Amino acid sequence: MSAPLSTPTGEPVGTTYCDQCGQPAGEGEHDRCAVRRAMEPPRYCADCARRMVVQVTPNGWLARCGRHGERTSVDPR
Amino acid sequence: MAAPVHTDILDELRDSVLERGEPATSAQVLQLLRLPDERLEDLLELAHQVRMRWCGPEVEVEGIISLKTGGCPEDCHFCSQSGLFASPVRSAWLDIPMLVEAAKQTAKTGATEFCIVAAVRGPDKRLMSQVAAGIAAIKDEIDINIACSLGMLTAEQVDELAAMGVHRYNHNLETARSYFPEVVSTHTWEERWETLRMVREAGMEVCCGGIVGMGETDEQRAEFAGQLAELEPDEVPLNFLNPRPGTPFGDLELMPAGDALRTVAAFRLALPRTVLRFAGGRELTLGDLGARKGLLGGINAVIVGNYLTTLGRPAESDIDLLGELSMPVKALNETL
Numbered sequence A: 001m002s003a004p005l006s007t008p009t010g011e012p013v014g015t016t017y018c019d020q021c022g023q024p025a026g027e028g029e030h031d032r033c034a035v036r037r038a039m040e041p042p043r044y045c046a047d048c049a050r051r052m053v054v055q056v057t058p059n060g061w062l063a064r065c066g067r068h069g070e071r072t073s074v075d076p077r
Numbered sequence B: 001m002a003a004p005v006h007t008d009i010l011d012e013l014r015d016s017v018l019e020r021g022e023p024a025t026s027a028q029v030l031q032l033l034r035l036p037d038e039r040l041e042d043l044l045e046l047a048h049q050v051r052m053r054w055c056g057p058e059v060e061v062e063g064i065i066s067l068k069t070g071g072c073p074e075d076c077h078f079c080s081q082s083g084l085f086a087s088p089v090r091s092a093w094l095d096i097p098m099l100v101e102a103a104k105q106t107a108k109t110g111a112t113e114f115c116i117v118a119a120v121r122g123p124d125k126r127l128m129s130q131v132a133a134g135i136a137a138i139k140d141e142i143d144i145n146i147a148c149s150l151g152m153l154t155a156e157q158v159d160e161l162a163a164m165g166v167h168r169y170n171h172n173l174e175t176a177r178s179y180f181p182e183v184v185s186t187h188t189w190e191e192r193w194e195t196l197r198m199v200r201e202a203g204m205e206v207c208c209g210g211i212v213g214m215g216e217t218d219e220q221r222a223e224f225a226g227q228l229a230e231l232e233p234d235e236v237p238l239n240f241l242n243p244r245p246g247t248p249f250g251d252l253e254l255m256p257a258g259d260a261l262r263t264v265a266a267f268r269l270a271l272p273r274t275v276l277r278f279a280g281g282r283e284l285t286l287g288d289l290g291a292r293k294g295l296l297g298g299i300n301a302v303i304v305g306n307y308l309t310t311l312g313r314p315a316e317s318d319i320d321l322l323g324e325l326s327m328p329v330k331a332l333n334e335t336l
Helices: A031-037 B009-019 B026-033 B037-054 B096-108 B125-141 B155-164 B189-201 B218-231 B257-270 B282-295 B315-324
Strands: A053-057 A060-065 A069-072 B060-069 B113-118 B145-149 B168-170 B205-207 B210-212 B235-240 B275-278 B301-303
Touching (some): A053 B060, A053 B096, B009 B037, B026 B257, B037 B257, B060 B096, B060 B125, B060 B275, B060 B315, B096 B113, B096 B125, B205 B235, B235 B257, B235 B282, B282 B315
Parallel strands (some): B060 B301, B113 B145, B210 B235
Antiparallel strands (some): A053 A060
C-alpha cells in the first residue's frame, strides 16, 4: 500500500481547513463559520489547522502560523 | 375623590432630563427599558434631544488596539482572551512600530482618541514599560489623545500613567454590581471601582461602561445605569454581547435590536452629559440601520474600525454616516 500524497510540510494534498473552526473545510457544517467570517479574522491555518497568533489592527489583521508563515487582511491567501 | 394622575414617563423625563439636566433614576430607566415597541421611536427622539441639548452635535471618534492579546488569568465570562477558556484566541504582543502604525491609521480617520488595551488582571513592570515606550513613540509622531485600558491598577501605576500623559483610562464595571458575580469570579466589582476612584483622583478622565445582553435582567440593567450615573464617568462605552466561541457566554443569543436601542436611549437619559460611545457588538446586534438609529438616539461617540480581536465596520462607513447625519467629528482641541 502506498502512502498518501503529501505536501513538503506533511499535510495531505488538497486538504484545507476552515479558518474559523479548524475542521476540514469539506466536511461537516460551516454555515456559522461563514457568518462569523464577516466579523472575524482567521483563527486557524487553512493549510494545517494550527491555531494562529492573530493581531487585529484598526484597519486589518495579521495572522501567523508556526509552520506556514504570515497572512494578512491585504493578502489573506 | 379625584382619579390619580398618571404622568407619562417620557413627559416626566422631558421636563427633568431635557429641560433641567437631571439624570433619570434607576427606577425611571427601568420604565424606559420596558416601554413597548410602539413607543421606541419617541424614546429615541427624546434621547437624541437630550444628547443635542447637553452634549451638542459633535461625535467623538476613537480607535483601539490590543497591545497584549489573550492569556489573561481572569475569567470574565464574555471574553475570548481569558486563558481559562478553550477560546481560539492565542497570546500575542504588539511591537512598538506596529503600535505607532495603528495610531497613525486611527488618526487618519479623524479620531481624537487612541486606546491601548491589554488583556491582563493588572499591568506588570514589563507591560508598564512597553506602554511607556509606546506612548512616547506615538507622541513623537502623532497628535492624538492616548487612552489606556490595562486592568486594575495600584496607586503607583495610576501616577505613572498620569505622568506618561494618558488622557483617559478605561476600566469597565461591565454590569450591575448585583450581577457581576455571575460574570466574573476572579475579582470583584468593588476592586474595579477602586481603580476608577484612583484614576479620577490622579486627574485622568474616567472611561467606564460595560456590556449589555449578558443575561442580566431589566432591573439589573437599570441598576447598572444608576451605578454608572453615580460614578459620573467622562465616557461610557456601551458594548452589546457578541457571544465568543469557547467562553461561558458563547451560546447566549444576541440581544434583540429593539432592546439594544432602548438601552442606548435609557442610558443617555441616565447620563445626559456623558460621552456615550457605541462600542463592540453593535454591528451584529444592530446592523447598519441600528448604527444610524443609535446615533439619532443618544450616542455621541463611536469606536471606528476594528476591535481588539474582532472586526468592525470600515472606519469610512461610520465617518460617511456622520457626514450624512450632519454630525461633525469632534476636533482634538474640543475634547474634554
